[in-house]
Amino acid sequence: MAVAKQKVLALNGNEAVAYAAKQSDVDVVAAYPITPQTIIVEKFSEYVHNGEVDTEFICVESEHSALTACLTAAATGARTFTASASAGLALMHEILYVTSGCRAPVVMAITNRALSAPINIHCDHADSMVERDASWIQIYAENSQEAYDSTIQAFRIAEHPDILLPAMVMLDGFFLSHTLESVNVLPDETVRKFVGTRKIPLVRSHEGKLVPFKLNPENPVTMGPLDLYDYYFEHKRQQEEAMQRAIQTIKQVHDEYWKISGRRYGNGLIDPYRMEDAEIATICIGSTAGTTKVIVDQLRAKGVKAGLLRLRTYRPLPSKDLTKALENVKAIAIMDRSHSFGAYGGPIFHEVRHILYDAPTHPQVVDYVYGLGGRDMPQTLIHEIYKDLQKIVKTKRVEKPVQFIGVRE
């Protein structure tokens, strides 16, 4: 398939996500507004009002209800979309597990925002990181363009009959959600063809026959009923299997999308930047990668073998790809925009360092917790990180494995 002719629109991250949802032929949207996600819902309700979409828009009284409505709509076979952030996502916590447990492929955009208290509306990744165990696919966008592209891809990944897991697409609150960018958008027809209609697999019902996996009075099925120590574990094991299968599906969908859009983000799981012969590298997620690329270029111009590995998919965690990409790197700095209080560093640090335990080489790995509550991550601080890495390579010694950078003493 040839790359489709696209138009460039001036959109902020939220509008880009809403536009992607509009083109993806969504049947049901149930959402509750919360800063900095509000524009997504607002924009989408305009599409509904103007008759630009054929979507049932359900106004609900809370995020708990928003996700419940999406989950149940998805259980009937509908394509569903919602969006949230911070306290809103936290209120959904219970239903996140119900959604993935019922294998309802809901797609949700998260504009990352810090968790209270103290109350803060700005970006860090605490809200979605805390939900990493909820059996949702998690894709983190670097810019608004990627937020648009990832939203479209998310429907295909989540609804894939071999996967059937809900998916979250993250974009950094304000840094992306409220910043105007030139976004290439595909023609409506191209997106509609790409996402297609939701394919419903067959499942064996209590009547012993194979019926479509959806709630339908003609062929009744029961989803997510009481499941004690005798079968709960088996159902959870199935979810893990679907997560592992998703590694391949995310790559496939990403490559297929590349063919129609001409855009790709690494292999869809990790997005390496000048990593080929890198001796030192940082790993981060989200919009900070954009700034870090500038620093990498500056260092490369001076002959420093610096690279950046952006983690695009955090769930499922692409452990093999990470190991491969880091095999020749001597020192790695993880940049965590959230912190696990009382733990040994932030969540990305835990997992990447953990993967490297089994790797043939053991690079030095350090963690920098940064940018909590929307604190800026300027070029100077990223330079400092790379300077530390150079020092670590030279001395072969890590003085402080976990540091908080950009915080006043």
Added chain:
Amino acid sequence: MTFKQKGWKEIPIAGVCWTPTTEYLTGDWRTFKPVLDPEKCNKCLLCYVYCPDGAIEWKPEAEEIEFNYKYCKGCGICANECRQEAIKMVLE
């Protein structure tokens, strides 16, 4: 367990029931079982109405209630509601 347990590769996803739930015999959860004293029972059927599991049946031929011990979990609501004190909970 009341039926042969299957592995995760054999069962439908999302907890979809692949067999009628009546095959799941919840009677083995029971510690105390209800026992009827037919002499005291005035056949008011309050127990039948209150049983949350539908585990009390009315037998029209015998004109008597009967406990279905395959499903009765032994909650004791029937014994508690019975005005005639015709139901006793007996340790299994």
